[in-house]
Structure formats: C-alpha cells, structure tokens
Amino acid sequence: MTSCPKCGELLDVTYHWDQVPVPQSLREFEKRWSTRNNPIDFSGVWRFRELLPFAHDDQIITIGEGQTMLKASASVARYAGLNEDGLFLQYEGLNPSGSFKDNGMTAASTHAVMVGAKVAACASTGNTSASLAIYSSVAQKFKVVVFVGSGKIAFGKLSQALDYGAKTLQIQGDFDDALARVREVCTQEGIYLCNSVNPFRLEGQKSIMFRVLESLNWEVPDWIVVPGGNLGNSSAFGKAFMELKQLGLIDRIPRLAIINAQGANTLYQLYEQHGMRWNGGNYDLDQSTDFFTQMDKENRRASTLASAIEINRPVNFSKALRALDVCDGVVREVDDQQILDAKAQVGAGGLGCEPASAASVAGAKLLKSEGVIAAGDRVVCILTGHQLKDPNATVAYHSATDEHMDEKLSSHGVNTAPFSNGPIVVENDLDKIIEVIRSF
C-alpha cells in the first residue's frame, strides 16, 4: 500500500527521532570513509543510515549506489551566466544503473525484502525499470515486472531491463497510462510497487542532498536545481532539508528550483501560473483536480525529447508543493531546444548527461537571466542520468547541419544545434586527414 485508504494521498515516512541515535553533527558521517570495506559504509546512501532509520543493518540491500560526485564546472557556469566557481554538477550518472534512481531503489528493495515481497513492479520511462531490474538481479530475492509505454523508452534503458532479466511489458500508451495500470495491478495482485509513490524510494533519494552537502564541506549552497518529472527527487530533497533543519544539523535551507520540460509542465502551470501553494498542507485540491479533468478532456499528452520527465501527472505533486514551501522554491519550464543546447554544454564541459538531466542547467541559465539566481550564488544542478542512456538524442543533435535536422528533433521544436560537433567525413588519405586536423 502506498496511499492512504481514506484520503488517497501518498504515504510519507516519519520517524520518532527521539528514539533513534542521531548524530550531533553531519561531520560524524565522515568516519565511515575509513570503513569502506563494509558495504553499508561504502554505500553513498546507507552511510547516512541514521537519517533514514527504517531498516536494520543486516536487512539492507546495497550494490554500492551513491558513489557519485559533485564537480564544479567553469565552462557550464559561464554558459549559465554564473561566476566560474559558482556552478556545481552533482553527477548521479555514476550510479550502478547509470541514474539517480538507484538511491531510491536500494531503499525500496530493502523494504520489499523486509516485508517478504516475492514480486516487485514499476512503470517506467526507462531508468526506474533499469534500476529495479539491477537490484533484483543482484539481490535474487524477488522477481520484477516492468511496464513501459510503447515506443517511448530510450534504448539504453530498455536494454538494461532486458539484460538484468526483468519481465518487460510494453503497453500501449505513455508513462502516465503505464503508471495508472501498474498501480491497479499491484493492488489486485499484492505485488510490491517500486515507483516513487513508494515513500521508501524518497528516503533513499534524500541522500543525494546529504552528499551534496558533504562535497561542499557541509556548507549549504544557495540553490539546488533539479529536473521535475514525477517529482520524487524534488519531494525527497525538500524532506531531507526539512529534517536536517529540524534535527539542528543545518542552520539554513537552500532554495529549490524545479525545472519542467515545456511539453510536460503540470507543476509549472499549477504552481507558477495558477499560484497553487502547499498552504500548511491545506492546498486547494479542487484546483489540481480541475486541471487534470481539463487535461483529460483535451486529451493533452506529455511530449518532450527529455523522456525521463515526459510526465503530465506527477504522482508526488503534493509532496513537491511541500518541498517548494520548505525551500522557498520556484518552478520553471524550458523547451527541448534549451535542454539539448544545455546538454551539449554539459557534455563539453562537465561529465555528460541524458536530455532530462540537462533541464537543470537550462533552468539555472534561465533563472540567472531573470535575475532570480544571482551571478555570485552557489548553484548545484543535479545531473540525474548518464549520457549513454540515450545516445540517439546525442548523436542526432551533433549530426545536425544547417541543411539537415533530425526529424524527431525538429518535430519537438529543435531547429538549430549551435553546439553541434558532428563527425567529419574524410577520405582515407594521409594528406587529406592532416589537412583537416591542421584546419582546427
């Protein structure tokens, strides 16, 4: 069960902090750097286990997730209009399955085994299924069924689910359809549901923020910028800061910017245009209900090249409102042109990522141009997924020329590729090759 049978809202994990050992200072976690031969101290999620204390040490299922890094990028900072030492990329592509989803899936898998689940399932735009599938293949404690929409999944991601042995159901429709269906199936069949409706996923994803703080020597940055899809990350980040503040482990909370793709901008519309707010938990449910009714009436479907955030019905919507409230947040939308341009800049100057991830950098640039982010702010952009997840989008962008633009890109409004870096065709001739090289 992932939602309240009475009100239908998603469940939220809360702890009796007075009954668990909580460190006096975040620095106490540093001691685990010297005991990395212990898998739960090695894990970038579980070495913070006192901050997600729902499992005993011997119940934890870990595959070394969260060995990720925060890297300053001067060139990406320049692109966004920030001071050269002010932009940091939190590279979650380094996770075992190549996306941040592993942070949450280690927690959900742990909980699944704690409750004796034999089968787990999820709907996915690709990365959730890749992550759940790798945990199942390593843990060997439960089987996995994944639901994907038809024709929507990037090949890198699909290949992972298949290779890790997950049963993969390709159903007609998009992610929103697949998620609605998998929730029904799980309820009816007693299958353990691993989408971010699962509150334990969010517990694991809090650790992304713990690692950001750790990399900044426990100093709180000014901004966290994150792409918004189902809003699990956004919700988890808000919860992390809320709890750290409550526990007296930080003295201030960074601002949160959630970036939607323009073709999947429900949160942007409801928060920025309709002014919907958390309002101490008494948010105006009628407002969002009306919005979704209208969406259904017009049969509006999410559409963006950033397939990981191609979601029109974000399940963690209300938790994200809470996160925006906690973090004095803002929401913006960026189009696919902005996303792919930013992605090329990330690739050229900072680790590389899949399209959805680059929404964070495009969003930081936009907020700087609006003056919401100041040039001297310290800004952390979350790179949610690895570049190799979706090589088609990358190659299509870099192969674009003035005469030719990939059809899929142009159908999503991407008409130029100012940072393209296409392969140069040269005859297999020494002189000609040298001539080309000297012309660089």
Ligand SMILES: *Cc1c(COP(=O)(O)O)cnc(C)c1O
């Ligand atoms: C899942 C995913 C997102 C969206 O995250 P949410 O928590 O659903 O908002 C963004 N980028 C990538 C690469 C993802 O896999």
